[in-house]
Amino acid sequence: MRMSSPRFQPSSPIHGTGRRKSQFTYRQLSLLASYSTSSPLRVIAHVDLDAFYAQAEMVRLGIAEDQPLAVQQWQGLIAVNYPARSFGIGRHCTVTDAKKLCPKLIAQHVATWKEGDEKWAYHDDAASHIGTHKVSLDPYRLQSRKILALIKESLPPNLQKVEKASIDEVFLDLSAHIHSILLQRFPELTNPPPYDDPTEKLPLPPITALDWQADALIDLEDAELEADDPDWDDVVILIGSEIVRDIRAHIRRALGYTCSAGIAGNKMLSKLGSGYKKPNQQTVIRNRAVQHFLSGMKFTKIRNLGGKLGDQVVSSFNTETIKDLLPVPVEQMKLKLGDDTGVWLYNTIRGIDPSEVNSRTQIKSMLSAKSFRPSINNQEQGIKWLRIFAADIFSRLVEEGVLENRRRPKTINLHHRGQGGQTRSRQSSIPQGRTLDEATIFELAKNLFSQIIQEARVWPCANLSLSVGGFEDGVTGNLGIGAFLLKGxxxxxxxxxxxxxxxxxxxxxxxxxxxxxxxxxxxxxxxxxxxxxxxxxxxxxxxxxxxxxxxxxxxxxxxxxxxxxxxxxxxxxxxxxxxxxxxxLDDAEALQNHLDWHFAKDLQDEERGKRTFANSHSTVSRGQKTATASSSSSKKPTRASASNSKLEHGQSKLKFG
Structure with a gap:
């Protein structure tokens, strides 16, 4: 129900002892401030960029919004803007078929890497060089980072919980932010609960109508059930829609992108909402409208139900719609799908999703890969591609702050797939304690490649991929002990x-x-x-x-x-x-660095003496060593040995011989 009245209109009832109470309690209101997944007042938003790759090219090229455009990769399409979709063009189309449907279509090929390039670039002839070029999605990653930074900039620094779900979608837990706004707009909520009992019901909001502006508001199943006076769950979700509307407008003004959004009580519903009305709209799913929103939907649209599990549910219950599944008892679902899956499905089709918004937005790995058509047939060709992979990955590592030691990977992995589908992989650690550069990545990749080649027949090769992972935050400002061991x-x-x-x-x-x-x-x-x-x-x-x-x-x-x-x-x-x-020394820090140098030097001199002592006793028999070890193991473990059983993050065990 959309009202043209002011955003908040004062309610006519006078506060008094006979006034109706809210269905929500003071405790549930306080849970809102802590991002609790058990709070029924929780508000989650999902922001989704509209045809993101296509938009990125339109913004880069300065193309009018009504111009049909598709992003091309070789002879296929990986993104189609909405004007082009109106001609029936989809991602399944080839470039040739798409231009038959829309002769004015702009088909922009993605950026590519080629040997000798220090950076990815846009090549006019890339589509005809599939054998010597490799696709780069870095332009879109860069834009994605800008958009994410803008979203965070739009939220209070101490009241934001943002999860980057993919390159073009973000989840926002707005609960704590909304809680702070709620207390400002309704000061009466700052009062302690009656009798200091947090289970007491809140008073109803002092408003009678809410203005949803241009939101796509999901209606209730029965319009007559629409209450005259909204409750606090309606108020908080309205505030959430205001916040998201401002964020979308900010992205539009600053970067030129449109995005759609869903605002609801959990992640699952908000994601379904963002795809409900596209492009450039936002959908609000109030708690009372959840069942109506889901009932006419196919459950295969829900995340994790579009693959094998979805097929299993369809075959088990002979239906694809949520409405037909709702009467099925939970015990029957558990019987056919297993206890955990059955309970999960029972809750999911009712709009229940307690999953948290994970505010960790940093990447966990980087991959650079190429499928060869035709296959490559010798080591020289493979090494040329490894050089491109190394340059590709290093350029992204620079953006992650590897040069400043903010973040760096610990492992590197090379994956090989032969023409018959047989795969081989080799992994090694990346040397720590020195600056990681492109040459190091390339050398490590060549070593792994040599190992794979030596162990079996690998030609022809249909695919190679190089990845780095195990990212950890670097330590800046501290000196390693090697810095104090000066020589000559x-x-x-x-x-x-x-x-x-x-x-x-x-x-x-x-x-x-x-x-x-x-x-x-x-x-x-x-x-x-x-x-x-x-x-x-x-x-x-x-x-x-x-x-x-x-x-x-x-x-x-x-x-x-x-x-x-x-x-x-x-x-x-x-x-x-x-x-x-x-x-x-001038200050305590300089003195401490100086003392550390003395200590490191003493340690080095002392250990050199021990090695000399150990070498002079190298004739000790294996039996004597075994007896010594047996004797030592029978003693009570020392505190030092116990402490070695568990290390703090970033530490490793010292070797004592």
Whole structure:
């Protein structure tokens, strides 16, 4: 029911003890602020770009909105704008067939990579070079990131929960944002519940009509059931529609894109709503209209019900419509589909979906692939494509912040498919601790390719794909322990600079105050002098992710307990002094870095001594080692060994030999 009245119209009933109450409680209102999936007042929006790839090309080329356009990939179409759809053109059409239906159709080929290019580009002759070009969707990824950033910019920084569902669709949990607006518009909701009982019912909203403006509002099954006075679930979803309308307008003004949206009480309904009226419209599904909205729909339109599970449901119950499934008891669904699936289906066709909006929008992997038509037949051809894959992936890694160490992948995988369909894969780790560049990715890919070639016959090759994954956030601002292990002239220059600083700052020295840390803490993870534990120190240092462990804590706790002459800092208000080499540093952070250098040097010298000791006893028999190991295993586990059983994120185990 669409009203032309103001957005909120005051209600005629006077507040009093006899006034009807809302069906919602104070507790349910408070749940709205915490994004609780159990709140019946929850509001979720789904924003979907209209024919996104086609729109991106129209915006890039400055093409009028009424001009038919399709995005071409080789001889097929991957996107068709709405003016072109009116001619009966779909993604199943070939370019030739589409131009027969609409002679004025603009068929824009996607950007492609070709060997020798440092970046993807738009090539006029790309369609005739399927054997030497590879499709790039990077232009659309870049636009997608801009749109996502704009959506986040439109929401309060502390009240946004955004999930990028794909390159052209986003879920928004607007609950907490709406809660804050609700308290501003209706201050009476800030009062405590009567008798301080959160289960008390809320008063009804002090309004009689809601203005849904241009929204596609799903009607109720019986128009007479439309209440004169809305309840709070209607009010919150109206506020949600206002927020989404503003977001869509902002995207339109700033970037030129239109998008459709669905606003409802959960993710499933909002996604169905965004596709209900296209293009450039938004659909509102109130709680009271859910059953009417779903009843005439095929359940195969619902996510996870369009594939094999959907086919199984159709064959089990001889129907495709939700309306026909509603009378089926849950026990019968469980019997035919299994307990979990049966309950899930029973709830889904009734519009129940407790899934959360996942605010993690970062990608988990990157893939660059090519299907060869015709197949390639030698290693030289394959390596040419690996070079393109490496350039493709690296250009996207740069956008993810790999150069600034914000995010980087841990693994690389090469997948090969032969002409007969047989597949082979090889994976390796990506070296950490150094800048990741295109050449590194290319070399790793070639190594994996060589492994696949050596193990079996791989020609002709029908498909190759290179991917990186296992992304983790980088650590910036911290120095690895290797940064403190200076050698030769660099070390002498460092010591000379420290002594000069000591002489130059001596006139400003104030009474010294010693600071001591007695807690052994992290010291227990390191072998004591005289221990027989061996191992390669450089390997141990590489394996221990020092950047993720606070080096300040490590030095203060470990160094004094490891050696009798460990660095003991002298602290004062202006300069920091190292008693080990008399260096004076400007501040506590500089002193701590200096002490870490001493500690790392001591550790290196000590471990070198242990290796010499271990080498001199290399004639120990295997039986003696076994007996020692057996004896050690019978002892009660130490605290250090127990702590090694579980590592914090970003840490790895030190090797003690």
């Amino acid at each position: 002239d660099e070390a002498r220059e460092s010591r000379g600079t420290s002594r000069e600083a000591s002489v130059g700052s001596s006139t400003h020295e104030r009474p010294e105050k010693k600071r001591r840390v007695d807690n052994p803490g992290i010291q227990r993870f390191f072998p004591r002098k005289g221990s027989s534990s061996g191992g390669d120190v450089e390997e141990s240092l590489d394996d221990d992710v020092v950047d993720t462990v606070n080096p300040r804590i490590r030095t203060k706790e470990a160094s004094p307990n490891r050696t009798g002459n460990g660095p003991k800092p002298i602290m004062d208000n202006y300069i920091k002094v190292c008693t080990r080499c008399d260096a004076r």
